[in-house]
Amino acid sequence: MAPSASSPLRLIYDLRVRAVLYQVVAVALVLGVGFYLFGTVSRKLAEQNIATGFAFLSRPAGFAISQSFIPYDSSDTYARAILVGLLNTIWVSVFAVILSTVFGLVVGIARLSRNPLLSFLALVYVEALRNVPLLLYLFLWYALIVAVFPPVREAWQLLPDVYLSNGGLIVPSLRWSSAHTGVAVAVALGIVLAFLVASAFRRRRVVSGHSRTAWPFVLTALIAPPLVAVLLLQPDFVVNWPEKGRFRISGGVQVTPEFTALLVGLGLSASAGIAEIVRAGILSVGRGQWEASRAVGLHDRQTMRLVVLPQALRVIVPPLTSSYLSTFKNSSLAIAIGYPDLVMVSNTTMNQTGQAIEGIAIFMLVYLGMSITISLLMNWYNARVALVER
Amino acid sequence: MANLTDTAVLGAAPRELPPRSGRSWLAPLKPYVGSPLNAVITFVCLWLIYRAVTGAWGWLVTRAVTEGGPQACKVGHGACWPFLAAKLRFMIFGFYPYEEHWRPALAVLFFLAAMIISMMPRFWSRRLLWLWLGVVVVCAVLMYGGIFGLPIVATTSWGGLPLSFMLSSVGLAFGFVLGVLLALARSSKLPAIRGIAVIFIEMVRGVPLVSILFMASVMLPLFMPDGVTIDKLLRAQVAIVIFAGAYIAEAVRGGLQAVQKGQHEAAASLGLGYWLSMRKIVLPQALKIVIPPLVNIFIGFFQDTTLVTIIGLLDFLDTVRAAMRDPNWQGIAVLEGYVFAALIYAVFSYGMGSYSRFVERRLKNDHH
Numbered sequence: 001m002a003p004s005a006s007s008p009l010r011l012i013y014d015l016r017v018r019a020v021l022y023q024v025v026a027v028a029l030v031l032g033v034g035f036y037l038f039g040t041v042s043r044k045l046a047e048q049n050i051a052t053g054f055a056f057l058s059r060p061a062g063f064a065i066s067q068s069f070i071p072y073d074s075s076d077t078y079a080r081a082i083l084v085g086l087l088n089t090i091w092v093s094v095f096a097v098i099l100s101t102v103f104g105l106v107v108g109i110a111r112l113s114r115n116p117l118l119s120f121l122a123l124v125y126v127e128a129l130r131n132v133p134l135l136l137y138l139f140l141w142y143a144l145i146v147a148v149f150p151p152v153r154e155a156w157q158l159l160p161d162v163y164l165s166n167g168g169l170i171v172p173s174l175r176w177s178s179a180h181t182g183v184a185v186a187v188a189l190g191i192v193l194a195f196l197v198a199s200a201f202r203r204r205r206v207v208s209g210h211s212r213t214a215w216p217f218v219l220t221a222l223i224a225p226p227l228v229a230v231l232l233l234q235p236d237f238v239v240n241w242p243e244k245g246r247f248r249i250s251g252g253v254q255v256t257p258e259f260t261a262l263l264v265g266l267g268l269s270a271s272a273g274i275a276e277i278v279r280a281g282i283l284s285v286g287r288g289q290w291e292a293s294r295a296v297g298l299h300d301r302q303t304m305r306l307v308v309l310p311q312a313l314r315v316i317v318p319p320l321t322s323s324y325l326s327t328f329k330n331s332s333l334a335i336a337i338g339y340p341d342l343v344m345v346s347n348t349t350m351n352q353t354g355q356a357i358e359g360i361a362i363f364m365l366v367y368l369g370m371s372i373t374i375s376l377l378m379n380w381y382n383a384r385v386a387l388v389e390r
Numbered sequence: 391m392a393n394l395t396d397t398a399v400l401g402a403a404p405r406e407l408p409p410r411s412g413r414s415w416l417a418p419l420k421p422y423v424g425s426p427l428n429a430v431i432t433f434v435c436l437w438l439i440y441r442a443v444t445g446a447w448g449w450l451v452t453r454a455v456t457e458g459g460p461q462a463c464k465v466g467h468g469a470c471w472p473f474l475a476a477k478l479r480f481m482i483f484g485f486y487p488y489e490e491h492w493r494p495a496l497a498v499l500f501f502l503a504a505m506i507i508s509m510m511p512r513f514w515s516r517r518l519l520w521l522w523l524g525v526v527v528v529c530a531v532l533m534y535g536g537i538f539g540l541p542i543v544a545t546t547s548w549g550g551l552p553l554s555f556m557l558s559s560v561g562l563a564f565g566f567v568l569g570v571l572l573a574l575a576r577s578s579k580l581p582a583i584r585g586i587a588v589i590f591i592e593m594v595r596g597v598p599l600v601s602i603l604f605m606a607s608v609m610l611p612l613f614m615p616d617g618v619t620i621d622k623l624l625r626a627q628v629a630i631v632i633f634a635g636a637y638i639a640e641a642v643r644g645g646l647q648a649v650q651k652g653q654h655e656a657a658a659s660l661g662l663g664y665w666l667s668m669r670k671i672v673l674p675q676a677l678k679i680v681i682p683p684l685v686n687i688f689i690g691f692f693q694d695t696t697l698v699t700i701i702g703l704l705d706f707l708d709t710v711r712a713a714m715r716d717p718n719w720q721g722i723a724v725l726e727g728y729v730f731a732a733l734i735y736a737v738f739s740y741g742m743g744s745y746s747r748f749v750e751r752r753l754k755n756d757h758h
Contacts, residue, residue, distance in 0.1 A: 023582035030586055041612045114421050115428055117435035131739035132732045133693035136707055140728045147724065329598035336700055343600055356608040364597050364605070371596035 041357070056353045057082075063348055065340045067256055078349050085345030086366060092262050092341065093328045099267030100327060104274025111279045122275065129272035134265060135333055142261035142337045149257075161241055166257060170242045173253035179235035186229030194222040258339035262331065270327045277323065281316035282308065321378035325371055332367075342366060463722045473723035474730060477713040481730070484549020484709040493540070494552040497529040501555055509745055511752065522563075529556075545623045549704030551734070553623075557630055557705065558692040565634025565691075566684075570677075572639035574668065577646050587639070594636035599697055602629045607701040626698045634691055641683040645676035678753065685746035689739045707731055 011017045045052055057079040064074050068084045069091065110122035129137075146166045150156060155165035163170040174180065201214040240253070285308045293307040334341035342363050350359035423429040453468030463470035483491050504525040508518050533552065536542045548556075575587035594602065606629035610620050649672050657667030699708035713719070714727040 019580050023580050026580075026583050026586060037613050040614075041609070044612050113431075114424075115431055115435070116421055117439070118431050121435055121438065127740065128736070131689075131736040131743065133696040133707065133735055135696040135699070136728060136732055136735065139707075139711065140732075143724045143728065332598040332600040333697070333700075335600065343598075343604075347604070350608075357612075360601065360605050360608060364601050367598060367601060368593060368596040372592075 045357075050354055052355070052358070054358055056349075056355055056358070059353075061349070062352070065345065067254075067259060067340055078353070081345050082342065082349065082362060085340055085342040088339065088345075089328075089331050089334070089341040089343075092259060092266070092334070092339065093331045095263050096266035096270065096327050096331065097324050099263065100270035100274055100323070103268065103271035105278055107271060107275035108278030108282070111275060112282060126272045126275050129269050134269045134330060135336055137269060138261055138265040138333055138337050141264050142257065145257040145261055163242060167254075168257050168260070169255040171253055171255075172242060173240045175236075175238040175240050177235060179233040182233045183226060183229045183235055186225040190222045190225040193225060194218045197221040256339070258334070258337050261337055262334050262339045265333075266327055266330055269330075270323055273323050274320065277316055277319045278312075281312035284315045285311045317378065317382045321375060321382070324378070325374055328370065328374065329367060332363075460718050460722050463719075469729075470723045470726050473713075473719055473726050477716070477719070480550075481706070481710045481713050481727075482551050484553065484704045484712075485547045486549065486552075487541075487543060487547065490535075490541070490543060493532045493535070493543075494548075494550075497532040498552050498555060500525050500528055500532075501559070505559075511749075545621055548623065550709040551706045553704065554692065554695045554706040557627060557695040557698060558688065560627055561630035561634045561691055561695075562638075562684075562688050564631040565638050568631060568635030569638025570642055570673070572635060573642035573646055576639065576643055591636045591639050594633060595640070599629070599633050599694055600700055602633050603697060603701050605629070606632075622701075623703065626701060626703055630691065630695070630698075633694075634687070637687055637690075638684065641680045641687060642676065644683070645678075645680035646672065648679050649675050681753070682746045682750040685742055685749065689742045689746075692738060692742070693735060706734065 012021075042052070058077050060075050061078045061081040062074050063081070065072060065081060065084050065088075067088055069087050070080075070084060072080060072084050107122045107125055110118050111126070113119045113122070149164060149166040152165045152167040155163040155167070155170075158164050161172050198214060198218050201212065201217070205211050289307055289311065290303060293303040298306065331341055332343045335344040335347060338344070346359045346363045350356045353359075421428075422432045448468065450469050453466065454471055455463050455466035455468055456471050458472060459476075460473075463473060479488070479491060483494050486494055504521055507513050507521065531537060531540070533548065533556075534543060534545070572587050572591055575583050576591065578584050578587075603626060606625045607622065610625045610628060614620055653671055653675065654667065657671040662670065695705050696707040698705050699711075704712065710727045710731040714723055
């Protein structure tokens with residue numbers, strides 16, 4: 001017997017009522033599971049007498065970190081140790097991204113070469129890197145570095161005061177002071193300023209149709225800020241020369257084998273993916289575009305820069321973003337070869353304090369935050385290069 | 391007509407030879423030495439290939455150490471074949487009891503056979519599910535034992551290639567179910583359900599697998615009610631399923647978007663409800679499109695299972711490393727071990743990759 005029109009059961013057959021019902025059930029289910037898990041976890045932690053909260057961050061860490069860009073020693077706090085780890089993660093990711101972009105671009109173009117030998121070699125490169133796990137390559141590069149280079153005692157002296165051994169590459173360094181930081185900021189400022197000036201000139205040319213010599217202005221914008229900073233701040237120039245002792249080399253700045261292995265591993269693996277992305281991007285631009293641009297009198301380099309690349313970038317940028325993001329996330333494999341990145345430092349912290357949940361929460365939130373930031377930035381850039389349809 | 395083109399008609403046009411239509415015997419060489427730069431590139435490539443081939447041949451064959459033990463390898467400069475011979479079974483099966491190695495071997499064979507069968511389009515039907523159910527039960531019985539007089543082998547002694555296969559394929563199977571549900575939720579019209587799916591997918595995709603493995607290995611035991619312990623292997627498996635689910639969800643969502651709106655409308659006009667129209671109309675079309683990306687995700691997960699060594703599981707890469715760390719062979723067969731492991735991974739990944747391209751071509755020619 002079907003329920004009558006006025007029966008409350010009838011409501012169940014109303015799609016809008018159902019929609020609300022489904023959503024309430026789903027949210028209740030998620031919240032319920034969440035509360036249950038939270039309850040279980042906090043009860044168990046209390047039973048096992050494990051402290052909770054982030055108070056441990058201000059306690060001294062008590063462990064050394066082999067590579068750090070800010071002053072750090074083992075009496076510093078856990079918070080500072082984790083910051084050091086984060087900086088190390090960013091450092092290696094940035095270099096790996098640069099390396100992978102350069103190699104990926106070169107190999108991607110080589111894949112399209114008309115010379116069959118060159119495109120074959122590029123294919124071998126891509127397949128060899130794509131079909132073997134990144135972790136295996138990390139172990140392999142690390143093992144090779146340790147095996148090929150001599151022990152520290154017999155370090156090769158490449159140049160005066162540049163040593164290469166299985167303990168890493170050691171080069172002279174500058175004794176860093178706040179004046180140097182000021183100059184570095186000024187250099188960055190100069191680069192930004194030069195870009196702004198150059199784009200202002202380009203806009204002007206597009207609007208007015210008159211071309212004016214831009215380079216003296218761009219050069220001035222580039223050089224002026226660092227020059228002013230040097231004159232004002234007067235950074236002293238004290239070099240930290242490495243000194244070779246019997247068992248170790250002190251002084252200077254060291255590029256550790258862990259860093260090198262991670263950089264090479266991450267960079268090369270990502271470059272195989274980028275090569276394929278670049279290849280697909282260039283192939284996506286039709287032949288007609290090349291022919292048309294030649295017909296209006298542009299030469300090859302102009303064609304590439306003004307016609308092909310802007311169109312290829314539209315196809316390239318979205319997958320390139322995911323490639324950069326995964327390079328950044330894959331840098332967490334550092335823990336396998338002992339590079340002190342965010343995960344490894346957090347892991348040490350977790351082992352020492354026993355506060356695993358907080359440790360994991362910290363690095364997951366940091367990764368999540370960085371991932372979201374990078375994808376927002378790349379989305380912004382993508383929106384700029386995307387096709388503007390009428 | 392022939393007369394019109396004759397010189398007599400057209401006047402005193404000079405009689406020029408037509409361009410030679412036959413290709414010169416040098417033509418095939420043109421891509422290699424067409425220009426000076428190209429010639430240099432060809433030369434450098436040839437030199438690289440020559441060095442690689444002679445180097446590999448020398449290492450693998452000419453200079454290789456084929457008999458003797460660790461001492462012979464220590465002295466020699468080539469590949470150390472005795473290492474592979476001595477450690478092969480350990481590298482493949484890990485710490486699984488030596489006399490019982492036939493069990494994981496058989497399980498892997500069953501698995502690979504089922505894999506090959508399900509890769510062939512002519513077997514694509516519902517019966518494949520039953521086949522896989524059977525294979526999973528048989529493999530589980532073989533690996534764990536406990537009935538038919540097979541001694542029980544605890545999961546703590548599982549390792550090597552069977553473990554890598556298991557982690558990736560079970561991860562893909564359960565991740566697939568999770569992923570389809572998440573993809574449906576994410577393309578749902580109900581905002582709360584869509585929100586939950588978006589948060590889950592983006593959170594998982596925003597963090598590295600290492601961190602999810604850590605979370606599973608540390609936090610899952612805390613989630614369990616009292617008295618319930620959760621196997622280390624199972625924890626890693628749960629982490630991989632969650633991770634795979636989020637990535638598969640995005641691939642499937644792409645497939646769902648590719649199904650035309652008319653299909654939904656046609657299903658609705660036939661009176662099919664949401665689930666029925668999804669099951670009978672939309673998903674069959676969407677899932678077919680996403681087979682190639684799914685295979686690529688599977689290749690990725692097969693390689694990513696290596697990460698479980700970070701939380702202390704003995705997958706294939708880790709058993710190879712354990713073999714290299716054996717006191718007798720320590721520091722002797724480093725390259726050999728890694729090259730062997732790399733080859734095994736490359737064979738499977740490359741095979742799956744070619745398969746993915748094959749399916750892609752087939753789908754392109756399909757009229758649906």
